[in-house]
Amino acid sequence: MSIHQFSGQSGINSGTLSRILSGQQPIAMNHLERITKAMDLPEDHFYSLYVDECFYFSSPNWRRLRPFLVRSAELGRLDCVEQVVQNLLENLVYAPMxxxxxxxxxxxxxxxAAELLYKNVSVSEKYQNSERLALCQYRLFRIAIGDDQTKNLQAAHLFECYLDxxxxxxxxxxxxxxGHVYGSMNRWxxxxxxxxxxxxxxxxxYNLQRQSDRRESNEKKTEKPLYFYILYAQLIRSAVCKELGDYNSALDWVSLYMDGSWIQEDNEEVKRTMAQFQEWGTANRLLYQVLGGQHESLPEYVEYISHRPDEIFIALYNIILSANRYDWNVDYILERFASYIPYRKYSTEFGEYNRQIMLDQHTKFLAELAAYYLHDNRKEGIKFILQSLESSARINNESxxxxxxxxxxxxxxxxDEEENQQYKVQIGVYL
Incomplete structure (x- = not known):
């Protein structure tokens, strides 16, 4: 095919194409895309060669390398991302870019792909007390969080050194x-x-913001409004008191996060936020009474959560805890909400519940459910032990x-024989 013919097929000017072929002009990213498409090849077919083109046959050019990095990431070519980053960081001027x-x-x-970049930039910044290094470590912490609790804890310890x-x-x-990581690990x-x-x-x-007539335009914003973090911290502290069995203190914190009278803003977001915290507070007041052994509060609690599907699993977990603690029969509740027992995702006004916390609770819920059934020598308890073991191995929950x-x-x-065999397999997986 002549240069003129390929020019028409690729949409690249014939003069430009001639200079590229003769080595007089570097190949720009958009030229590479057009050439590859015109040859009817996969988009990343020449990517490995393009790394050589950018570094060994011409001087590094950020205008070419930036779009190449982004497109390599989008196509999953992490090998190319790694090669580009390693070559660029021989000159530390590229670290901010x-x-x-x-x-x-x-x-x-x-x-x-982001993880590769953050790790390499961190290495280039490791001898500096820079905010960029801390941000890299924060992002790496977020990326590292998964279903394995041991790895999550390691990631949390590493990041906490950079928090301040x-x-x-x-x-x-x-x-x-x-807070989510430590909660999922029961580090109350x-x-x-x-x-x-x-x-x-x-x-x-928040107090500084209230005292100021206007916010600085360059002030970094949080993911949520500042008042949310105050309320959310009170919610967490209430949950910690609950886990430690101090239900009176837990109720004191509930009163605090249900009261938004101090919030200066008056808009729809504030109303939505307060509605969600008040809903949580109403449910938690009833819950803490149930956990404290007040059986008479159980019907009201069940009826309240029955209209809030995203709260039902958490309620079931705490009801089973209470049933095992106080020897209650809650069969009718388990039958009513049987469809909520398998693991699923749950949402709130602020997005989905934290996955690590929910997986941990579901794993423990299955064990509590097993104990509940086996207390009356009901065979289905064995099934829930095996399910809990499988989930425990997946998230590495030793306790x-x-x-x-x-x-x-x-x-x-x-x-039976099959369940004994399943048990041996599950233990073998964990060990």
């Missing part, structure tokens, strides 16, 4: 995410410490594995 690309990829949900170097807006969001005192710090920081910032092993040992005589 790579960081900005990483931020864009992070916002777009391209977290694997962040802008206060990022600190608040970082504290929120740290650590969770309370994080919530207290969040409450103090958000209160100081729940131990609980399941104890339960199975006590009621092994109720398991």
């Amino acid at each position: 790579l960081f900005e690309v990483a931020e864009g990829l992070f916002r777009e949900g391209l977290w694997q 170097r962040l802008d206060e807006a990022d600190q608040l969001d970082g504290l929120k995410h740290l 005192h650590k969770m309370d410490e994080i919530a207290e710090k969040m409450q103090q920081l958000a209160t100081i910032r 729940n594995v131990i609980k399941c092993v104890d339960l199975f040992g006590q009621h092994r005589n109720q398991a």
Whole structure:
């Protein structure tokens, strides 16, 4: 095919095409895309060669490399992303530019590629006490959080060292995410410490904002309004008191987060936020009475949550806890809400419940459900032990594995041959 013919097929000027072929002009990213398309090849067919083109046959050019980095990330060519980053960071002047690309990829949900950039930029910044280094570590913490609790805890410990170097807006969001990790690990005192710090920081910032007639235009914004973090910290501290069995203190915190009279703003977002916290508070007041052994509050609690589908699983978990603690029969409640027992996602006004916390609660719920049925020597309890073991292995929850092993040992005589075999397989998976 002549240059003229290929020019028509690719849409590239024949003079430009001639200079590219003779090595007189570097190949721009849009030229590469057109050439590849005209040859009817996959878009990333020449990407590995293009890395060589950018570094070994011409000088690095950010106008070419930036779009190439982004498109490599979009197509999952992490090998090309890694090669470009390694070559560019031989000159540290590119670190801020790579960081900005990483931020864009992070916002777009391209977290694997963003992780490569953040890790490499972190290495280039490791001897500096910079906010950019802290931000890299914050993003790496967010990316690292998954279903494995042990890895989540390691990521939290690593990030916490950098927390105070962040802008206060990022600190608040970082504290929120740290609180979720420690909550999913049942580190209640650590969770309370994080919530207290969040409450103090958000209160100081909110009071300063109220005293100022206008916000600085360059002031970094938090994910949520500042009053949300104050209320959310109070909600967390209430939950910690509940987990520690201090229901009176938990109720005191409920009263605080249900009261939004101090909030200066008056708009629809404030109304939605307060409606959600008041709904949580109403449910939690009844819940804490149930957990405290007040059986007479159970029907009212059940009726309240029956109209709020996204609250039903959390309610079931706490009802089973109470039933096992006080020897209640709640069969009628389990039958009524049987469709909410399998794991599913739950949403609120502010988005989905934290996945790690919900997976942890669902794993423990299955173990409590097993204990509930086995208390009356009902064979279906064995099934829930096996389900809880499987979930425990998936999220690496050692304490729940131990609980399941104890339960199975006590009621092994109720398991048939197939269930005994499943039990051995599940234990083998965990070990």
